[in-house]
Amino acid sequence: MEHNPWKTLKIKPIYNNPWIRLEEHDVLNPAGKEGIYGKVHFKNKAMGIIPIDKNGNTWLVGQYRYTLKEYSWEIPMGGGPIGQDLLESAKRELKEETGLVAEKWTELLRIHTSNSVTDEEGFVYLAEDLTQLDTEFEETEVLQIKKLPLQEAVSMVMNGEITDAISIAGILKAARVLGL
Known part of the structure; x- marks a missing residue:
């Protein structure tokens, strides 16, 4: 049976900005102990x-990730405000980062990142x-764009060149769905 064995006693806000909110929760854990x-x-x-x-090529975006202190190759990605249409946000991100516009869209997966x-x-x-149209980078983006066969992106995942969780899951799922 799927049920929540945790009990929230109190939620204390710690930090808040336009992108994230950090909270500390006082809880009773599944054993009934406070934590x-x-x-x-x-x-x-x-x-x-x-x-x-149509030739099986895809596009990756390379950028320096401040939090990791390293360069990262990823699929085109971004964020869409909660409550906003996800597909419209995805279309905007693809156009901004690669200049690409697509006629056909298929949802591949839903993932919890951590x-x-x-x-x-x-x-x-x-x-x-x-x-292919022109890119529309945001002011925080200094991006390099790489066009390559999807199978090469799979190889980059398998040899550790791509480490972003959403990119890994998306590339492997796309390869499976497309029969590669």
């Missing part, structure tokens, strides 16, 4: 896009029937 639980609440849904052209401390929820879409 604390830290929670990071995300104010946006994460979304990633696997664009695929369910032990956050409530972040991500979605990955497959984007097909592509048209």
Whole structure:
């Protein structure tokens, strides 16, 4: 039977900004003992896009990730405010980061990125029937764009060159769905 064995006694706000809220929860754990639980609440849904052209190519986006202090290759992705249409947010992110516009969209997966401390929820879409336009980078984005066969992106996942969780899940699911 699926039920919540935790009891929340009190929630104390610790930090809040436009993107996240950090809370400390006083709880009774499943054994009935008092404890604390830290929670990071995300104010946006994460979304990633696997664009695929008629030749089986996809696009990756490279950028320096401040929190990791390293360069990261990822699928095009971003955030959409909770309550806003997820697909519209995905379309916006694809256009901003790659200049691509897609006629056909398929939701590939829903993922929780780190369910032990956050409530972040991500979605990955497959984007097909592509048209190339100009990018529209945000002021915080210094991006490098790489077009490559999807199978090469799978190899980058398997050899550890791609470490972002949403990118890994999306690339592997797209390859499976497309029969690669």
